[in-house]
Amino acid sequence: KNEVEQSPQNLTAQEGEFITINCSYSVGISALHWLQQHPGGGIVSLFMLSSGKKKHGRLIATINIQEKHSSLHITASHPRDSAVYICAVKETSGSRLTFGEGTQLTVNP
Amino acid sequence: EAQVTQNPRYLITVTGKKLTVTCSQNMNHEYMSWYRQDPGLGLRQIYYSMNVEVTDKGDVPEGYKVSRKEKRNFPLILESPSPNQTSLYFCASYPFPRLAGAYNEQFFGPGTRLTVL
Numbered sequence: 511k512n513e514v515e516q517s518p519q520n521l522t523a524q525e526g527e528f529i530t531i532n533c534s535y536s537v538g539i540s541a542l543h544w545l546q547q548h549p550g551g552g553i554v555s556l557f558m559l560s561s562g563k564k565k566h567g568r569l570i571a572t573i574n575i576q577e578k579h580s581s582l583h584i585t586a587s588h589p590r591d592s593a594v595y596i597c598a599v600k601e602t603s604g605s606r607l608t609f610g611e612g613t614q615l616t617v618n619p
Numbered sequence: 620e621a622q623v624t625q626n627p628r629y630l631i632t633v634t635g636k637k638l639t640v641t642c643s644q645n646m647n648h649e650y651m652s653w654y655r656q657d658p659g660l661g662l663r664q665i666y667y668s669m670n671v672e673v674t675d676k677g678d679v680p681e682g683y684k685v686s687r688k689e690k691r692n693f694p695l696i697l698e699s700p701s702p703n704q705t706s707l708y709f710c711a712s713y714p715f716p717r718l719a720g721a722y723n724e725q726f727f728g729p730g731t732r733l734t735v736l
Contacts, residue, residue, distance in 0.1 A: 543724065553709060553727040596662065606677055607652070607725070611661040 513537050516597050516610035523617050529584040531613045533597030536578065540602050544571050544582050547594040547612065556582070556595075587617045621646045623728035625710050631734045632700055640695045640731050642710030648726070649715040651693035652677070653685065655706040656730075662709070668693055669715075700735040707732050 514535045523529055533542070544556040557564050557571040559580065564571050568587075573580040584591055597610040623644045632638055644651065652667040654677075664677030668687040682704055684696040693712075697704060710728040 545727075551707060551730045551732075553730075555724040555726070558724045598662070606664050606667060608664075608678075609654075609662040611659070 512610070513608050514597055514599055514610040516595075516613050518613060519611065520614045521616070523587050523615070525588060525617055525619050527587050527617075529587050529591075529615065529617075531582045531595050531597075531615070533580045533582070533610055534578060535580075535597075535599045535608075537599065537608070538602040539575075539578075539599040541600045542573055542580050543596075543598040543600075543607070544580075545596040545598060547596060549593065553596075584615075589617045589619050592616050621726070623710055623712050623726050625708075625728035625731050627731060628729060629732050631736065633736050634701055635699050638697050638700060638733075640697075640708060640710075640733070642693045642695065642728055643691050644693075644712040644726065645691065646712060646714070646726065647690065648712035649690070651687065651710065651712045652725070653683070653693070653695045654709045654711065655679065655704075656709065657706050665695070665708075700733075702735050705733060705735050 517532045541560045543558050546554045546556050559573040568585045570583040594612040594614050596612045598607045600607055626641045649670045653665040654662045656662045663679045665683050666677055666685040668674045671687055671690050674685050674687055687693055708731045711725040713725045
């Protein structure tokens with residue numbers, strides 16, 4: 511079993527829909543990242559969380575440390591949101607990051 | 620502009636021919652890291668460095684070497700590349716946390732697509 515599990519693996523939505531991507535992990539962490547990988551391959555850091563909730567534009571990320579779970583929400587989705595969204599956790603011990611396999615999001619016009 | 624650069628962006632080579640992928644950051648970050656990304660496996664850490672002359676193995680270090688002689692550079696060396704090292708490689712950097720418990724976002728390079736024939 512992977513230390514970081516994302517769901518769903520693939521998600522197709524219509525423009526304007528509210529989207530949720532989930533991330534569950536099994537290790538103790540000091541931080542969790544949400545990353546966006548564009549179709550061209552570049553990776554951008556969206557959020558880094560250690561507790562609570564963060565919001566940036568139409569993106570909202572939440573984390574529940576007790577339940578070892580995080581969600582990434584996209585409100586009013588748009589075709590330009592189409593990308594792979596990756597969850598990564600920094601374990602409490604050490605400096606390494608462990609990644610989920612990613613969620614491929616496609617938003618159709 | 621704050622950035623992480625990698626070179627080359629694309630490389631096709633043959634088995635056994637030594638190669639180096641360079642990584643450089645201009646943000647004075649202490650931490651640097653190399654990842655490979657493969658279909659169905661996601662991103663996996665190869666090596667990371669917490670500062671000059673301090674490196675450590677990640678999840679998949681076999682077949683790779685790194686060095687950190689200067690703070691800004693963290694080259695990835697494949698002494699004898701093999702076809703199973705065909706992959707998309709990313710370098711990333713991030714600063715040492717200034718507050719207890721703090722952790723900062725990673726900045727990723729644009730990626731290097733390597734094919735080993």
